[in-house]
Amino acid sequence: MSERETETPTELSMRMRLxxxxxxxxxxxxxxxxxxxxxxxxxTRFLDKARELHPAATDEQITAVAESLRKAHYTELAMRSAKARRLKAAMRGTAAA
Structure with missing residues (x-):
């Protein structure tokens, strides 16, 4: 067995950090x-999408649109996560978390 195969998680972490x-x-x-x-x-992706949607907008407007796109993205992720947790709980037969 090699030294790497026997190292602890702490040793692995230290080796990777090094x-x-x-x-x-x-x-x-x-x-x-x-x-x-x-x-x-x-x-950058949100700024690029904002510029694509509003090519004539000012930098300030682009920033505001990008922020809304970012918030929409993370809200959608939260909704998907909540749905997945609910379905997982239903499959286990327990109440949603």
Whole structure:
């Protein structure tokens, strides 16, 4: 059995943390390393959708529309979560959480 197979969760966490710190220490251009994640962020997605819906809007209007889109998105996620919990509780035969 290898050393990795016998390490505890704490040791695994420490090893992964060490690797992360070493990786970031050797990164010279941090913005370039994280650029793809920033491009794919939810915030950017909502701004892009707002601009698509309202191409002639001002930056202030785009920001307001993007905020509404963000709130709608998270409200929809909350509704789906509540429905899933309700269905799961019904399958177990208990009251919804």
């Amino acid at each position: 690797a992360s710190h070493k990786s970031w220490a050797s990164t010279t251009d941090r913005p370039a390393r994280t650029a793809a994640a920033r491009r794919a962020s939810h915030h």
